[in-house]
Amino acid sequence: MDSGLSITAEKLVEVTARYASKINVKDEEIEKLVGLSSKVIAKKVSQKVAFWLVDQKETLLYCKLCGKGPFTKKGLYLHLTRLHKEEIKGMLMEELKNEIRTLI
């Protein structure tokens, strides 16, 4: 396992949960986490994974991983980071690998 990827994925779990919960994420925050050179890929991967984490019905948010909800934005964020941290990290790692593969 690539430990660099694992570290990057770990750092992006929180940001990804915020994207999924429709909580604002600033580009500078991602840059601070992963550095300028990885910012674009990190943002793309986080937003892609975030899309798989949430089901939105009108204004209500549901967890796509276990079907629970509806949640408030904050509630979904807490649910994802507390209950699904490892799953999200795994999904981020897979997507990071895919992204890197297409670059080489």
Ligand SMILES: [Zn+2]
């Ligand atoms: Zn869930």
